[in-house]
Amino acid sequence: MVRVMPAGEFSAPRGAFKGSGPWRLTPEAAASIIAINRSRSADILVDFEHQALLTESNGKPVPAAGWVDPRSLEWRGEGDEPGLYGAVTWVGDVPEMIEADRYRYLSPVFPYDTDGAPLDLLHIALTNFPGIDEPLYAALSARYRVHASGGAAASAHPHQEDSQMELLKKLLVALGLPEATSEADALAGVAALKTKADGAQAELAALKTQVDGATAEVAALKAGGGTPDPAKYVPIATFQAERDERLRLAALSGQSEVKGLVEAAIADGRLLEAQRAYAEDLGQVDLAALKGLIDSAAPLAALKGMQSQGREPGARQDAASDAQLAVCKALGLSADEFNKAKLGA
Structure with a gap:
């Protein structure tokens, strides 16, 4: 100049x-x-x-x-x-x-x-x-x-x-x-600083807008007072009662399913009557285990038809067939327990 x-x-x-x-x-x-x-x-x-x-x-x-x-x-x-x-x-x-x-x-x-x-x-x-x-x-x-x-x-x-x-x-x-x-490098440095400053100003402006919006929301919440809208909330007692009822119904449903499975398994010979209590307790604890036990058991023909299977009354039936031994093994019963169960039936 x-x-x-x-x-x-x-x-x-x-x-x-x-x-x-x-x-x-x-x-x-x-x-x-x-x-x-x-x-x-x-x-x-x-x-x-x-x-x-x-x-x-x-x-x-x-x-x-x-x-x-x-x-x-x-x-x-x-x-x-x-x-x-x-x-x-x-x-x-x-x-x-x-x-x-x-x-x-x-x-x-x-x-x-x-x-x-x-x-x-x-x-x-x-x-x-x-x-x-x-x-x-x-x-x-x-x-x-x-x-x-x-x-x-x-x-x-x-x-x-x-x-x-x-x-x-x-x-x-x-x-x-x-x-x-050099003069050119100094001017380039100043230009870069200006660009950076402009960017910082834009970020500050955006941040200020966000802060202003949050402040407005807080003010609106304060102005709304502390009385909640009853239509949007339920009493805690009602909530807990509904929760307990849902749990009770779920338990009843589970019990009903267990009883149905056990009844069906006893009816078709896959379970013995003597196993009813054990099977129902197992189903309440682990339904999947009960289903696995029933699925792996073969139906007992002796429990579905005549016990004598055409034999003369009084004939001994102590000897267990291979199929019966397999059933005993699957059910965790001895041959004597199995025979007693048959005789009791």
């Missing part, structure tokens, strides 16, 4: 094209100039030796020494050189000319009111015969525009350059970057 007009009161002790001052640039006047130029698209000309004012009289062309972006104008009220600043893009070899001390001063051209307040910035001259004392070292930004030449000119204002370098070092330290970081 280059200071194009000094702050406060200034004059043209060596004379100017029109008027000699004094003029006075206040923050208010600077703000008005900035507002006027903010809507302009054409850059502000920086010519050589005010040729833009002389071209009508001498007929010579008006080559550009540089251009000021009108939207870059800003007021700086602090520091060693307060005033109106703008971003200048120098043309051709002008940076080398300034570095070689072939040009030293800037001379702004501006209209002003009866109180000497500048009203606008029309153009600027690069000159060695300034109407006002506005040396280029006020903000010698040419050194930052010499990228095409591959070099950087030394500042004509060492104190200001040192201050700028110290500020740059502090910024690099704040970014966590080494002092040797």
